[in-house]
Amino acid sequence: MAATIRDVARLAGVSPSTVSRALSLPGMVNATTRARVAAAVEQLGYEPNRAARGLITGRTGTIGLVVPDLANPFFASLTKGVQARARHHDVAVFVADTDEDPAAEAGLVRALSKQVDGVVLCSPRASDEELAAIAQDTTVVLVNRTAVGLPGVAYDNEDGMRQAVAHLVALGHRRIAWVGGPATSWSTQHRGFGLRNAVEALRAELAPVGNFAPTYEGGMAAADQVVATGATAVVAYNDLVAIGLLARLHSRGISVPGDLSVVGVDDIAMSRMARPALTTVRLPKQEAGRIAVELLLAMLDDPDSAAEGPKHGELHGELIVRDSTGPAPQK
Amino acid sequence: MAATIRDVARLAGVSPSTVSRALSLPGMVNATTRARVAAAVEQLGYEPNRAARGLITGRTGTIGLVVPDLANPFFASLTKGVQARARHHDVAVFVADTDEDPAAEAGLVRALSKQVDGVVLCSPRASDEELAAIAQDTTVVLVNRTAVGLPGVAYDNEDGMRQAVAHLVALGHRRIAWVGGPATSWSTQHRGFGLRNAVEALRAELAPVGNFAPTYEGGMAAADQVVATGATAVVAYNDLVAIGLLARLHSRGISVPGDLSVVGVDDIAMSRMARPALTTVRLPKQEAGRIAVELLLAMLDDPDSAAEGPKHGELHGELIVRDSTGPAPQK
DNA sequence: GATGAGTCTGCAATCGGTTGCAGTTTGTGT
DNA sequence: ACACAAACTGCAACCGATTGCAGACTCATC
Missing domain, CATH: 3.40.50.2300 (Response regulator)
Structure with missing residues (x-):
């Protein structure tokens, strides 16, 4: 059985209250008794029982x-x-x-x-x-x-989307597709909003292709619609979607980035390993x-x-x- | 504040002990009082405090x-x-x-x-x-x-390795490389052992290339050694390593599976998305x-x-x- | 030497439950 | 109607800590 505060108290020759105070309010107890308590604690390997403490303090830790x-x-x-x-x-x-x-x-x-x-x-x-x-x-x-x-x-999604769009526009893209995640998702809404603003500010054009599951499969499903928009670049809701896009585009023989540039969001470990390695907005x-x-x-x-x-x-x-x-x- | 067992007891007109028993040892209390307790519990939204219970039972849940x-x-x-x-x-x-x-x-x-x-x-x-x-x-x-x-x-690693080797041998491979994980890892040891047995049983040959970090980078680092063994197939410690192999082999212009077949272990989500999609031993x-x-x-x-x-x-x-x-x- | 302030320390109540034991009720057999 | 067992229920102690309050002690001051 683990040592209790009473065991420590007995060994140190003080009352349990003093042990308690020595540990949580050191200023309130005399230095020498505090040392005796510390020695006893050490010797017994005592650690306060959190459940018991929580019971009275109301905090569970x-x-x-x-x-x-x-x-x-x-x-x-x-x-x-x-x-x-x-x-x-x-x-x-x-x-x-x-x-x-x-x-x-x-x-x-x-x-x-x-x-x-x-x-x-x-x-x-x-x-x-x-x-x-x-x-x-x-x-x-x-x-x-x-x-x-x-x-x-x-995350400041607006800012992230601005960075992505600025990059794409600098590369000469003028028409940018957007593959959204679940319609009710907070991030989908904010990223979509950020994209619209950024695209407008840079005199480019946004081609939203709707909402998809935030998964690899979602990306596969969205790919053909992206191609149909005639955009030369696409921003995906997240990296999983972007990697799904990559897969479907590859199997259709569409070159990335030759024919279409792809940008993801998140920077998960997988993105570095994708082929081609994925450009993405890294979120901390x-x-x-x-x-x-x-x-x-x-x-x-x-x-x-x-x-x-x-x-x-x-x-x-x-x-x-x-x-x-x-x-x-x-x- | 959350309701306590005493609140329930008062409302039900019984003692706290009875409430406690009604909840944890229903057989010990009369059906009608049990119902009264249940009603009170319901009305107050009572849930026992786990810390308090744990204090006496010694179980924290x-x-x-x-x-x-x-x-x-x-x-x-x-x-x-x-x-x-x-x-x-x-x-x-x-x-x-x-x-x-x-x-x-x-x-x-x-x-x-x-x-x-x-x-x-x-x-x-x-x-x-x-x-x-x-x-x-x-x-x-x-x-x-x-x-x-x-x-x-x-996991029965021996069995998994047997399946992998049988597959490779059936495909005509006779010399199989093995990229181990950390030398001290239990799985490395057992997979290596399983491979040796399986290869021997099927009259093939094993070419171990040493121990590597169980990561994408580990796989990249191992790839050239794998190629140098002259093996036509390789089993990797896990999928991350296998995907690292794939990446390095691709950049060296070595075709998978044309020149070299690659097998991983684990079946993580990423494996399905790799290019080529990875053959692997799926672990539940x-x-x-x-x-x-x-x-x-x-x-x-x-x-x-x-x-x-x-x-x-x-x-x-x-x-x-x-x-x-x-x-x-x-x- | 008595008084008062200041420092420590211990007592005992408390948190919210569980459980051994004893008491009460109810039911059964005669 | 009475004894006795069985079935419930309540009392009170306890789990391991914390903390308000009061008592004990030290020390300086008058």
Whole structure:
């Protein structure tokens, strides 16, 4: 059995209260007794029982993370960031995966909320209202999106799209296709908006081809429609979609970047390995997880400041140019 | 504030003990009072506080999962499986990522062990002795490997390699190269062993080219050595390595499968998207996570049976033939 | 030497449940 | 009608910590 605070107290010849204080409020106890306690702690390898502490303090030292799909490399990186940062603060992370089922989110968060101090929620599809309802149960920080009234960390999609378009326009492209992700996805909306602005500012033209699943298959499905637009370049919702495009274009004998330039978003590991290697807007994924944790812990430590209004984090993407973009073909 | 057992008791007009029993030992309480309690629970939305329960029962209802790298799709899938199965049993999962640092494992498990009932440990590199030491702290189930004296779930690597070799030999290959992963990795050892046996049984010849990092870069680094062996086919430690091979072979102008056939192991999502699509031994990754959880929970529910000797799970791979393997070239 | 302030330390209550034991009720057999 | 067992239910202790409050001690000051 693990040592309890009483064991330590007995060994050090003091009361449990003193041990407790020696550990959490060192200033309140005499240096010599503090040393005796420290020695006893050391000797017994004592570590406070978190459940017992949580019972009285109301804090569990644990946060939750809810993501749509752990097998998606984007969310895996996010999780890695959350996890690393949490450990740095000596906070444990419950990870839950909704299996891309937005309906499961509310229930999951509710179940988690009893066991954690707060949750980092990655919910690209839920509406603002649904999120607000979820946030009733516990302290929530959104990640990879924003919603009115809730704290969150998101990417500046407008800026990322501007970089992509500037790159393509500089290469001589004038007509740019856009393969959107799920219509309800926050990122789809913001990227589409950013593209329209950027394209307009640079006197180019946007050819949206609709909404597709944010997957390899989605990209395969979109490819022929992209070709039909007559665009010389295409921006895909994310890298998985872009890689799907690449595959279908290849099998149709369309050269990338000779006939068509392709740009993705995310910069997942796979993008570097694609053929041709994918030009993409790199999003700092782990960083988003880290910041979300910082935001959450800050809110928990200081609920007053949290009440003043939701805090936000904003992250910027960076265009990584590889081999899937090149000069527009001379017609 | 959340409702406590006392609130429920008051509303139902019974004592807290009765409420507790009505929920956990329904047989012990009268049907009508049980109904009254149930109604009160419903009305208040009561859920027992796990920390409080854990304090007295000694069970936290939580397990830990330690993996080398969440961003590696193999481990991500594993995590997904663990997580799904645990939720099915209403058990929460702490996920921790060692960032490929085997030295961190022991510390992590020790830290986790105070907060969980047991841990699923994925530690490909640690020695049997190190694992035994770690298992002192808490109930441990290994995954993706075995070690004497410890329960675990692992793949039948010999069988997987046999399938791969049989496929290659049927295609006319006689000299098969083998790109190993980290020398200390359990899977490297078992796959190498399985290959030697299979090759011998089928009167072919094995050309090992040494040990490489289990990554895309590792595969790139191994490619030229593979070519130098004069083999007409190569089995790679895993899919990432195989995809690295593909990339380097492509840039050297070596045709796959025309000049050289390539086989991977794992069947990660990326393999289907590689060019050519990768022939690989598919390992049921989520299944491994699920079984590990079942094993762990069974040990926790019935410590006696656990003492009888470690239980093991064994999973089989399945050869998925795609486009990276073909008939051996006529010399 | 008594007084008062200041520092430490310990007592005991508390968090929200679970469970051994004893008491109450109900039902059965005679 | 009575004894006795069976079936429920409640009391109170307990899990391992934290913390308000009060007591004990030290030390300086008058």
